[in-house]
Amino acid sequence: MNNGKVDVNEEGYLKNPAQxxxxxxxxxxxxxxxxxxxxxxxxxxxxxxxxAEGVALSIRKVGNSGLVDIKEFYxxxxxxxxxxxxKIAGIPKPVSCI
Amino acid sequence: xxxxQFTLKLKVMKNLVILGAGTAGTMMANKLYRDLNRKIWNIxxxxxxxxxxxxxGFLFIPFGIYQPEDVVRTKAEFLPKGVNxxxxxxxxxxxxxxxxxxxxxxxxxxxxxxxxxxxxxxxEETPGLTGSLWHKDIFDFYTYEGATHLAKKLENWExxxxxxxxxxxxxxxxxxxxxxxFLADAYFTEKGTRSKVEIxxxxxxSGAFTKPKxxxxxxxxxxxxxxxxxxxxxxxxxxxxxxxxxSYDQKEVPFDLxxxxxxxxxxxxxxxxxxxxxxxxxxxxxxxxxxxxxxFENVFVIGDATNVPASKAGSVAHFEGEILLENILSYxxxxxxxxxxxxxxxxxxxxxxxxxxxxxFNYETEPLAGKFPWPVVGPMGLLKVxxxxxxxxxxxxxxxxxxxxxxxxxxxSSHMSMAGKEIEKKKxx
Numbered sequence: 001m002n003n004g005k006v007d008v009n010e011e012g013y014l015k016n017p018a019q020x021x022x023x024x025x026x027x028x029x030x031x032x033x034x035x036x037x038x039x040x041x042x043x044x045x046x047x048x049x050x051x052a053e054g055v056a057l058s059i060r061k062v063g064n065s066g067l068v069d070i071k072e073f074y075x076x077x078x079x080x081x082x083x084x085x086x087k088i089a090g091i092p093k094p095v096s097c098i
Numbered sequence: 099x100x101x102x103q104f105t106l107k108l109k110v111m112k113n114l115v116i117l118g119a120g121t122a123g124t125m126m127a128n129k130l131y132r133d134l135n136r137k138i139w140n141i142x143x144x145x146x147x148x149x150x151x152x153x154x155g156f157l158f159i160p161f162g163i164y165q166p167e168d169v170v171r172t173k174a175e176f177l178p179k180g181v182n183x184x185x186x187x188x189x190x191x192x193x194x195x196x197x198x199x200x201x202x203x204x205x206x207x208x209x210x211x212x213x214x215x216x217x218x219x220x221x222e223e224t225p226g227l228t229g230s231l232w233h234k235d236i237f238d239f240y241t242y243e244g245a246t247h248l249a250k251k252l253e254n255w256e257x258x259x260x261x262x263x264x265x266x267x268x269x270x271x272x273x274x275x276x277x278x279x280f281l282a283d284a285y286f287t288e289k290g291t292r293s294k295v296e297i298x299x300x301x302x303x304s305g306a307f308t309k310p311k312x313x314x315x316x317x318x319x320x321x322x323x324x325x326x327x328x329x330x331x332x333x334x335x336x337x338x339x340x341x342x343x344x345s346y347d348q349k350e351v352p353f354d355l356x357x358x359x360x361x362x363x364x365x366x367x368x369x370x371x372x373x374x375x376x377x378x379x380x381x382x383x384x385x386x387x388x389x390x391x392x393x394f395e396n397v398f399v400i401g402d403a404t405n406v407p408a409s410k411a412g413s414v415a416h417f418e419g420e421i422l423l424e425n426i427l428s429y430x431x432x433x434x435x436x437x438x439x440x441x442x443x444x445x446x447x448x449x450x451x452x453x454x455x456x457x458x459f460n461y462e463t464e465p466l467a468g469k470f471p472w473p474v475v476g477p478m479g480l481l482k483v484x485x486x487x488x489x490x491x492x493x494x495x496x497x498x499x500x501x502x503x504x505x506x507x508x509x510x511s512s513h514m515s516m517a518g519k520e521i522e523k524k525k526x527x
Contacts, residue, residue, distance in 0.1 A: 010310065054386040054406065054407060055375070055383075055405055055407065056268055056405065056406070056407035058266060058267045058268045058302075059266075059267075059302060059332050059346075060266055060268075060361065060377070060379065061268075061375075061377040061379065064376075064377040064378045064379065065376065065377060066376070070332070070334075070346050071346065074346050074347050078347065079330060079347070080304065080329075080330040081332075082302075083303075083304055083330070093304070093308070094267060094303065094308075095303065095308035095309055096267065096272045096273075096303055096307075096308050096309075097272050097273065097309075097409045097443060097445065097457065097459060097465070098272075098273060098276075098307055098308070098309055098312035098316070098447070098457055098465055
């Protein structure tokens, strides 16, 4: 991916969110069959900003953000919206403590 | 004492107010009572009720391992006599005026405020969860009421589909649901009804284990105990009539007995004080290292009440406590807040049959295998299932009441240590 210029973990998540670019977001999205729109980018930018603030993220947090509700979040990133959007946004995968 | 002397004395006294007398608040009251100059500082702690529950013990109640009386004490017995303990409902914090208002009109001014109001399960957040089946076929075990009702249910339950569902990922004690699944397997096996019980673990995350090392070391447990995992399931509602869980993307999971881990929220008073995060979950925006509130410099937050990306667990509150004490003393002395919390957490994972696993991690480092608390000798094993860990978990109840709440130090550093941990050598590419 991206000619090996970015470091990713075994599951394809960026190790360093600072290496992310919108172009890279498009590339990752294509791998999961999502064509990114401006609406997607609004969510991706919100996630990146929150992650940088050191906030623990959850689907409900996104749903209560005032940006999108949970239904729309699912429509934008079907399947596992937070898991998939985090990957496209270049931030760590949502995990539990184990 | 002459009246002018009395007035003078009142003027120089300062107030430190703690909201919440749970694990974190009680611990801070004890630490501060020992370390603050009591000629200058009045310490007041407020809580809405008198009972202190040993929350880690709730997990054992449904299976009859603990009896209800094992987890109940009074809050007052863990607070120093010189601390003012007020039982009352907090209406709101007025940060601009440095005061707390109680319902009923009483006002408490503060120089320093510590918010330790915790997190609660809110089943009402999910449509249908508290419907006609609530406490009949749907239970939580994160409350005293839920755990004790579930114990009665399990005693006579003949079997069927047991579903353990996490309605949300940001929950207290994130390993407890998995421990519940393991203990349920052992409980029904010992009862002789395991063949009649299907256990499913339904989670919004990508699996029961999400971190690489923990997955590698512990995921075989699920197969061994025949626990069926349903990943990426985010609960929208519960249909009580059809007895199914319905996700936001319209997947369905049927149940006969549902053990829910409802959405967790901070207390409503946080929203009434306009101090919560914008997501409406009532957790307080907090500096994840210094534990100072992001809004007011004389307001600090500890334990489950914060929005920091650490686990919501008693061990985290304990490690935060050491950091917060140092930072409050620095704040009082006009020094920079140099103590930094690293997200350290340490949790036992009961796996049934008198065995347990243990994990130790922080913001940056995932749980790794190794020995704990001392390298080589242990005696407890990280990411390993053994009896020593189980005895560690049982001993923790004594440690909780006698050491943790009283604000004493444990022989474990606040900052996570790499000593005794197995670090994988970097693979050359």
